[in-house]
Amino acid sequence: MIEIKNLKKIYNGVTVVNVPALQINKGESIGLVGNNGAGKTTLFRMILDLIRAESGEVLSNGEVVAGGENWKNYTAAYLDEGFLIDYLTPEEYLYFVGGLHQQNKAQVDEQTAALTEFFNGEIINKGKYIRDLSKGNQCKVGVASCLLQKPDLLMLDEPFANIDPSTQFRLKNILKDQNKNKGVTTIVSSHDLNHVTDVCDRILLMEKGVVIKDIATSSSTLSELEEYFGVGQTIGAAKQTIEFLDKEENH
Numbered sequence: 001m002i003e004i005k006n007l008k009k010i011y012n013g014v015t016v017v018n019v020p021a022l023q024i025n026k027g028e029s030i031g032l033v034g035n036n037g038a039g040k041t042t043l044f045r046m047i048l049d050l051i052r053a054e055s056g057e058v059l060s061n062g063e064v065v066a067g068g069e070n071w072k073n074y075t076a077a078y079l080d081e082g083f084l085i086d087y088l089t090p091e092e093y094l095y096f097v098g099g100l101h102q103q104n105k106a107q108v109d110e111q112t113a114a115l116t117e118f119f120n121g122e123i124i125n126k127g128k129y130i131r132d133l134s135k136g137n138q139c140k141v142g143v144a145s146c147l148l149q150k151p152d153l154l155m156l157d158e159p160f161a162n163i164d165p166s167t168q169f170r171l172k173n174i175l176k177d178q179n180k181n182k183g184v185t186t187i188v189s190s191h192d193l194n195h196v197t198d199v200c201d202r203i204l205l206m207e208k209g210v211v212i213k214d215i216a217t218s219s220s221t222l223s224e225l226e227e228y229f230g231v232g233q234t235i236g237a238a239k240q241t242i243e244f245l246d247k248e249e250n251h
């Protein structure tokens with residue numbers, strides 16, 4: 001579905017993305033992980049033709065995305081609040097997005113009704129403009145607008161970052177449903193290794209703009225990633241300290 005060839009982005013003389021070759025197949029669920037500044041958002045932006053690469057190209061179903069139009073019909077993305085129209089209410093915005101995809105109000109209402117649990121009573125009929133919603137609730141509107149579009153390719157940049165644990169759980173179920181039941185190709189970036197390994201079958205680990213690991217998710221992936229990020233060692237050290245203190249107490 002997505003093919004990346006010799007893709008490079010340079011800012012101020014520094015190469016922030018350098019992906020010689022990457023193939024994302026239809027129906028895959030991809031998790032993109034990496035430390036701050038690793039290049040995840042920049043890669044997303046190039047896949048969505050929001051910024052131009054210094055060299056190389058991204059193809060979506062064989063079409064070069066830069067300057068192309070067809071890929072926009074089946075691609076939905078939410079990277080940040082910049083994707084929303086903040087002087088509209090969520091309802092107005094969702095009707096607008098639905099309208100762009102030939103859906104009338106009743107069809108939009110039907111789909112938003114299916115998201116009642118995800119919205120958790122904070123989005124619809126609250127009389128608030130999008131600009132006045134919390135970041136987490138803005139994210140819910142962004143995700144809902146993506147789902148309305150019934151995409152073949154869904155891209156979300158750090159969707160778990162600002163949402164509460166219940167919403168994170170609901171979002172994971174939505175993503176699984178989109179991928180496993182509806183065949184949607186999903187690409188999700190996250191700093192939450194638990195969520196990303198739970199939801200994604202393939203993990204791409206970026207470091208300094210380069211995809212340094214491309215892992216098919218298995219039972220050992222989470223610990224492998226924790227090891228890379230040094231989280232595993234911290235947890236291990238904490239467990240050892242607790243065990244030591246327990247022993248001392250029992251003496």
Ligand SMILES: Nc1ncnc2c1ncn2[C@@H]1O[C@H](COP(=O)(O)OP(=O)(O)OP(=O)(O)O)[C@@H](O)[C@H]1O
Pocket residue numbers: 011012016034035036037038039040041042043
């Ligand atoms: N418009 C820009 N001008 C200059 N440098 C930029 C610009 N956009 C991104 N960068 C730089 O590119 C690098 C990659 O940034 P990017 O936002 O893609 O990383 P990220 O992996 O998404 O990070 P995070 O996890 O913090 O969101 C960083 O060093 C960042 O400072």
